[in-house]
Amino acid sequence: MRSNWTDREATGLDPLALRVYSSRLLGSESSLVLYGGGNTSVKHEMEDEAGGVVRVLSIKGSGTDLATIDVGGFSPLALDPLVRLRTRSSMADDLMVELVARALLNTVAPRPSIETLLHAFIPLDWVDHSHADAILALTNQPSGQAVVRDVFAEDVGIVPYIKPGFLLSKAAADVYDNDPSVVGLILENHGLVTFGESARESYERHIELVSRAENSIRKVWKTPPAGRQRTSRVAAGLATRLRGQLSIRNRMILRFDGASRVRQFVDRDDVDEISQKGPVTPDHILRTKQLPMVLHGSETVDIVREINNYEDQYRGYVARCGGDASSFMHDPFPRVILAPGIGMFSTGRTASEADKVGEIYRHTMDVIEAASAIDRYQALPERDLYEIEYWPLELYKLMHGPADRELAGRVAAVTGAASGIGKSVARRLAADGAHVFVTDIDVVRAEQVAEGIRNDGGVAESMGLDVTDQKSISAAFRKMVLGTGGLDIVVSNAGRAEASAIHKLTLAAWNRSFDINATGHFLVLSEAVRWLRNQDLGGNLVLVCTKNTFDPGRDFGAYSAAKAAELQLGRVLAIENGEHNIRVNMVNPDAVFEESKLWSKKIREGRAAAHGVPIGKLENYYKDRNLLRTKITGTEVAEAVFFLASDRSAATTGAVIPVDGGVTGAFPR
Numbered sequence: 164m165r166s167n168w169t170d171r172e173a174t175g176l177d178p179l180a181l182r183v184y185s186s187r188l189l190g191s192e193s194s195l196v197l198y199g200g201g202n203t204s205v206k207h208e209m210e211d212e213a214g215g216v217v218r219v220l221s222i223k224g225s226g227t228d229l230a231t232i233d234v235g236g237f238s239p240l241a242l243d244p245l246v247r248l249r250t251r252s253s254m255a256d257d258l259m260v261e262l263v264a265r266a267l268l269n270t271v272a273p274r275p276s277i278e279t280l281l282h283a284f285i286p287l288d289w290v291d292h293s294h295a296d297a298i299l300a301l302t303n304q305p306s307g308q309a310v311v312r313d314v315f316a317e318d319v320g321i322v323p324y325i326k327p328g329f330l331l332s333k334a335a336a337d338v339y340d341n342d343p344s345v346v347g348l349i350l351e352n353h354g355l356v357t358f359g360e361s362a363r364e365s366y367e368r369h370i371e372l373v374s375r376a377e378n379s380i381r382k383v384w385k386t387p388p389a390g391r392q393r394t395s396r397v398a399a400g401l402a403t404r405l406r407g408q409l410s411i412r413n414r415m416i417l418r419f420d421g422a423s424r425v426r427q428f429v430d431r432d433d434v435d436e437i438s439q440k441g442p443v444t445p446d447h448i449l450r451t452k453q454l455p456m457v458l459h460g461s462e463t464v465d466i467v468r469e470i471n472n473y474e475d476q477y478r479g480y481v482a483r484c485g486g487d488a489s490s491f492m493h494d495p496f497p498r499v500i501l502a503p504g505i506g507m508f509s510t511g512r513t514a515s516e517a518d519k520v521g522e523i524y525r526h527t528m529d530v531i532e533a534a535s536a537i538d539r540y541q542a543l544p545e546r547d548l549y550e551i552e553y554w555p556l557e558l559y560k561l562m563h564g565p566a567d568r569e570l571a572g573r574v575a576a577v578t579g580a581a582s583g584i585g586k587s588v589a590r591r592l593a594a595d596g597a598h599v600f601v602t603d604i605d606v607v608r609a610e611q612v613a614e615g616i617r618n619d620g621g622v623a624e625s626m627g628l629d630v631t632d633q634k635s636i637s638a639a640f641r642k643m644v645l646g647t648g649g650l651d652i653v654v655s656n657a658g659r660a661e662a663s664a665i666h667k668l669t670l671a672a673w674n675r676s677f678d679i680n681a682t683g684h685f686l687v688l689s690e691a692v693r694w695l696r697n698q699d700l701g702g703n704l705v706l707v708c709t710k711n712t713f714d715p716g717r718d719f720g721a722y723s724a725a726k727a728a729e730l731q732l733g734r735v736l737a738i739e740n741g742e743h744n745i746r747v748n749m750v751n752p753d754a755v756f757e758e759s760k761l762w763s764k765k766i767r768e769g770r771a772a773a774h775g776v777p778i779g780k781l782e783n784y785y786k787d788r789n790l791l792r793t794k795i796t797g798t799e800v801a802e803a804v805f806f807l808a809s810d811r812s813a814a815t816t817g818a819v820i821p822v823d824g825g826v827t828g829a830f831p832r
């Protein structure tokens with residue numbers, strides 16, 4: 164590992180800005196810290212309200228991330244009252260949190276790190292702490308102390324494993340006091356602390372110690388490259404079956420990783436043994452659980468039984484460690500699933516949470532393999548893991564997220580979503596928390612829609628999908644399933660207008676309309692139903708039809724006939740899939756012009772002629788012919804789709820909702 168320090172960037176910065184600078188240097192190395200792990204601090208002086216000077220410890224706030232931290236991510240604390248706490252022999256966690264909070268000099272600062280006192284008790288101004296992979300590979304051994312001494316001789320102090328908090332802070336400071344010539348402290352099964360008179364000294368000591376650990380590991384083991392991602396139909400099938408079972412209480416998102424590096428680990432002969440020893444640091448347990456699930460025999464495996472076994476194992480661990488005190492239990496489902504021959508699945512309530520779990524486990528693979536190459540990988544006893552997993556101070560980290568939205572954990576695919584109604588629907592579903600696939604034949608515009616959703620804080624991915632091409636459809640569905648584990652909502656929307664009187668209609672135009680407006684829905688929805696049945700979680704299909712299906716107009720035969728076929732297709736799908744709790748419903752909009760690709764100039768001209776109105780008055784014509792005298796926009800259609808796609812319509816299937824402002828001729832019948 165190289166130092167990324169550059170004087171050009173660091174000179175002239177005040178202590179806090181400098182603290183931000185070198186914290187981000189640490190945070191940018193994923194083999195040092197992951198997602199909120201690690202912390203840094205600086206001791207400096209500040210003027211108080213009375214014009215006096217107060218000694219301040221500015222420490223990373225809990226829940227902030229070193230990679231992106233800013234000045235506001237640090238909590239300023241009065242240093243002296245914290246230092247005085249070291250004279251106590253013990254302190255309950257609640258009291259520690261209370262006393263640290265009382266020292267806060269800024270009431271709107273984030274909650275200080277739970278490792279605050281460790282930073283306070285080290286007398287040097289700059290302190291850097293990480294959970295470096297290479298350090299963990301050295302300490303997580305039966306003979307960890309000897310391995311650490313072998314690599315670092317007397318340059319570091321070794322602090323035996325203690326749960327973070329008052330006692331660890333005191334023990335670390337005692338080890339330092341015992342030999343202040345050390346440049347760092349190795350916290351067993353936890354990580355590395357370095358310190359210095361300057362930001363640069365503390366940071367570079369950190370990099371130097373980690374490099375020495377890496378060099379010693381490199382003699383016996385090399386980090387494998389990530390390699391090629393391999394996906395397959397079998398992996399996708401397994402993903403949906405897993406998601407179906409893991410989402411019975413709460414919908415989960417599954418991410419698949421089939422990279423060569425991952426496959427090399429899951430294909431090890433000893434994967435059942437080596438993966439079941441425990442996490443590399445207790446800090447990871449809240450995201451990954453204490454153990455991954457290993458799933459052999461992907462196509463034949465009895466997933467229900469395997470998950471039950473995992474659940475029993477987890478309950479056993481909680482019962483053994485928590486005893487009668489364990490009134491609360493996290494859900495007993497795995498977060499990491501290793502499938503030999505296939506790859507790894509990671510789970511979370513959101514794709515980004517599942518990605519974090521996957522990333523942590525990829526580092527876990529490195530540490531386990533490096534430690535095994537040195538001697539033998541050994542994790543902490545399960546009681547120590549339990550203590551962290553059920554520690555109120557750690558749970559705090561997980562609790563500051565926003566409350567779940569209505570479609571949280573749901574996966575939705577919308578066809579023809581690059582414009583018009585499809586775009587409005589994609590935005591509406593994302594606004595309520597769905598993970599949305601914006602699919603369209605126009606990939607560029609689909610990506611623009613997805614980007615817009617992401618900019619508004621939603622989750623969306625774009626995907627090319629041609630509803631007339633079965634290959635394109637099955638490839639897109641496989642990709643979606645491997646990206647999220649499955650599907651909950653499919654909105655079949657893509658459509659195309661063909662205007663002509665029937666006696667003048669060409670066969671080509673007739674076929675074009677049927678290819679998209681009838682067969683396109685058949686291809687998309689039949690594919691969707693296969694995945695939904697395989698997943699076995701129910702589901703929602705919504706077909707965007709048209710007011711024309713009940714109330715056709717002249718010169719619109721190819722369109723109206725194909726859309727009528729679509730409506731009938733939806734009804735039969737509802738009949739066939741009710742027993743699988745797959746609901747199928749339709750919306751019948753009338754004339755949505757807004758941002759629509761369907762209303763090309765040619766179609767406008769054709770419809771204006773058919774209705775005998777000037778083209779400039781066409782939109783008003785549609786508005787004036789409905790009972791509410793209202794212009795229909797994508798927003799109203801999307802609202803109806805949202806109702807049908809959510810649990811709000813749990814007792815409705817085979818239904819048609821008109822969104823046409825009230826056209827009596829189009830009342831459903």
Ligand SMILES: [Zn+2]
Nearest residue numbers: 201278353354
């Ligand atoms: Zn730590």
